[in-house]
Amino acid sequence: xxxxxxxxxxxxxxxxxxxxxxxxxxxxxxxxxxxxxxxxxxxxxxxxxxxxxxxxxxxxxxxxxxxxxxxxxxxxxxxxxxxxxxxxxxxxxxxxxxxxxxxxxxxxxxxxxxxxxxxxxxxxxxxxxxxxxxxxxxxxxxxxxxxxxxxxxxxxxxxxxxxxxxxxxxxxxxxxxxxxxxxxxxxxxxxxxxxxxxxxxxxxxxxxxxxxxxxxxxxxxxxxxxxxxxxxxxxxxxxxxxxxxxxxxxxxxxxxxxxxxxxxxxxxxxxxxxxxxxxxxxxxxxxxxxxxxxxxxxxxxxxxxxxxxxxxxxxxxxxxxxxxxxxxxxxxxxxxxxx
Amino acid sequence: xxxxxxxxxxxxxxxxxxxxxxxxxxxxxxxxxxxxxxxxxxxxxxxxxxxxxxxxxxxxxxxxxxxxxxxxxxxxxxxxxxxxxxxxxxxxxxxxxxxxxxxxxxxxxxxxxxxxxxxxxxxxxxxxxxxxxxxxxxxxxxxxxxxxxxxxxxxxxxxxxxxxxxxxxxxxxxxxxxxxxxxxxxxxxxxxxxxxxxxxxxxxxxxxxxxxxxxxxxxxxxxxxxxxxxxxxxxxxxxxxxxxxxxxxxxxxxxxxxx
Numbered sequence: 133x134x135x136x137x138x139x140x141x142x143x144x145x146x147x148x149x150x151x152x153x154x155x156x157x158x159x160x161x162x163x164x165x166x167x168x169x170x171x172x173x174x175x176x177x178x179x180x181x182x183x184x185x186x187x188x189x190x191x192x193x194x195x196x197x198x199x200x201x202x203x204x205x206x207x208x209x210x211x212x213x214x215x216x217x218x219x220x221x222x223x224x225x226x227x228x229x230x231x232x233x234x235x236x237x238x239x240x241x242x243x244x245x246x247x248x249x250x251x252x253x254x255x256x257x258x259x260x261x262x263x264x265x266x267x268x269x270x271x272x273x274x275x276x277x278x279x280x281x282x283x284x285x286x287x288x289x290x291x292x293x294x295x296x297x298x299x300x301x302x303x304x305x306x307x308x309x310x311x312x313x314x315x316x317x318x319x320x321x322x323x324x325x326x327x328x329x330x331x332x333x334x335x336x337x338x339x340x341x342x343x344x345x346x347x348x349x350x351x352x353x354x355x356x357x358x359x360x361x362x363x364x365x366x367x368x369x370x371x372x373x374x375x376x377x378x379x380x381x382x383x384x385x386x387x388x389x390x391x392x393x394x395x396x397x398x399x400x401x402x403x404x405x406x407x408x409x410x411x412x413x414x415x416x417x418x419x420x421x422x423x424x425x426x427x428x429x430x431x432x433x434x435x436x437x438x439x440x441x442x443x444x445x446x447x448x449x450x451x452x453x454x455x456x457x458x459x460x461x462x463x464x465x466x467x468x469x470x471x
Numbered sequence: 472x473x474x475x476x477x478x479x480x481x482x483x484x485x486x487x488x489x490x491x492x493x494x495x496x497x498x499x500x501x502x503x504x505x506x507x508x509x510x511x512x513x514x515x516x517x518x519x520x521x522x523x524x525x526x527x528x529x530x531x532x533x534x535x536x537x538x539x540x541x542x543x544x545x546x547x548x549x550x551x552x553x554x555x556x557x558x559x560x561x562x563x564x565x566x567x568x569x570x571x572x573x574x575x576x577x578x579x580x581x582x583x584x585x586x587x588x589x590x591x592x593x594x595x596x597x598x599x600x601x602x603x604x605x606x607x608x609x610x611x612x613x614x615x616x617x618x619x620x621x622x623x624x625x626x627x628x629x630x631x632x633x634x635x636x637x638x639x640x641x642x643x644x645x646x647x648x649x650x651x652x653x654x655x656x657x658x659x660x661x662x663x664x665x666x667x668x669x670x671x672x673x674x675x676x677x678x679x680x681x682x683x684x685x686x687x688x689x690x691x692x693x694x695x696x697x698x699x700x701x702x703x704x705x706x707x708x709x710x711x712x713x714x715x716x717x718x719x720x721x722x723x724x725x726x727x728x729x730x
Binding site for chain 1: 473476477480484487488491492561562563564565566567568569570571572573
């Protein structure tokens with residue numbers, strides 16, 4: 133695949149000693165969603181502002197679709213869409229007027245603009261609210277309009293700066309869905325986020341950034357593989373120590389298990405067992421079948437997979453957000469009684 | 472051509488915004504009205520001073536003072552130009568315009584022209600009130616049109632100062648206070664409130680280099696005497712100097728800050 137964004141050794145310093153971006157290099161491939169994950173102050177917004185020509189870099193080189201962001205600034209502006217964290221829409225205007233205004237900024241002829249605006253209003257589900265002023269809009273509606281307004285010119289690449297920060301869960305889902313849809317239609321998307329869930333769910337590839345530097349790069353799965361395996365946790369009745377020992381013996385012989393822990397040392401129970409494995413979801417059924425066959429009574433079974441938050445913790449020694457280890461599968465009260 | 476359509480789009484945007492906040496238009500007119508009604512009542516006796524009549528050609532202080540009210544209106548309207556810009560920076564709308572492939576100056580000119588239109592409407596309202604209060608405009612309809620033209624041009628030039636402060640501080644309060652702090656002293660240190668011959672000598676010296684003096688004298692002559700072309704020329708020169716300095720620096724600053 134072709135690279136649409138190529139960034140080499142980008143630096144941005146404010147004043148004399150505030151280093152916002154400290155020599156980053158990466159590439160974004162055509163058609164992918166590329167994520168920039170990091171905490172506040174990591175240099176995400178600075179990077180996106182440099183790439184969208186809003187901010188001058190201190191040094192380094194960056195091209196978008198082969199165009200230099202400094203030398204070909206005007207041309208770059210014609211092929212990018214940008215949606216900022218602040219949601220750049222005019223509250224005194226209606227949704228339709230906002231989009232028409234953006235069309236005029238891109239010199240789209242009026243008749244064509246009208247059709248385009250109608251189409252976009254449909255896509256972001258604002259057709260009914262089109263002629264209302266934004267004062268009455270919810271945060272989610274304003275964000276959807278903002279996304280639509282960055283698309284009037286059919287950009288080759290869309291830059292989204294923290295697209296769901298400050299949105300309620302439902303609006304966040306809507307925005308995610310819309311971003312996914314755009315990408316499936318072929319749009320390349322560069323997004324920054326401080327939510328690992330967002331980066332994990334949306335991006336094909338991502339960079340983890342901290343203090344102006346890229347600390348890791350890869351697909352979400354690759355990054356998660358770095359912090360280790362999936363974990364299956366079994367819980368037994370408190371007095372059923374024999375059951376736990378039996379399970380341990382059976383599961384140790386099962387293929388694909390990386391490490392079977394000791395009875396009693398589970399984090400979920402006084403009488404539990406933890407198993408580490410490469411591919412937890414595929415093995416869950418085998419575990420259940422093996423234990424069922426041996427007449428072992430399991431009270432609870434949990435499968436958890438590593439999160440990008442753990443990746444971040446491992447790489448930087450800090451947490452990104454306080455998020456629990458993700459519970460991918462939780463089978464509760466799966467007791468089997470034998471006659 | 473592209474730039475023209477950009478300026479028109481931004482000009483229309485600001486006009487729409489203003490029309491949707493009628494309360495703002497109303498409050499912009501309150502201050503000149505208060506001035507008109509209170510100031511001229513309190514100081515009406517000035518018209519009885521023989522030197523005043525000799526210097527101005529009228530015995531009606533309210534007729535003389537109409538020019539001051541117009542200038543004050545232009546200056547306070549010009550303040551809004553910078554504040555609108557600060558709001559755009561804060562809301563993120565400025566970034567939206569800056570990533571679009573438009574000429575940076577269009578952003579400023581759209582705003583300035585919309586402001587000039589508002590100013591002309593306000594000046595028209597002031598003149599109507601003036602007529603109702605017995606002010607007679609010696610130069611007639613043509614004179615009124617020249618007043619509108621000078622008001623629009625001076626409004627654009629003076630807005631440059633507000634833009635300059637706004638671009639430097641990106642703060643609405645600072646922009647407002649700098650505007651107010653410059654308007655009032657300049658108004659009183661000019662020939663707007665009192666004919667220059669009646670001012671103390673140090674104030675006369677300040678007034679000689681104060682652009683408000685030349686704008687005021689042009690308005691005064693159009694209202695009191697008819698067409699004194701030299702006064703209008705001086706006003707245009709003053710506008711040109713202010714405009715080149717204030718708009719020139721603002722545009723340079725705006726282009727540099729964002730490219």
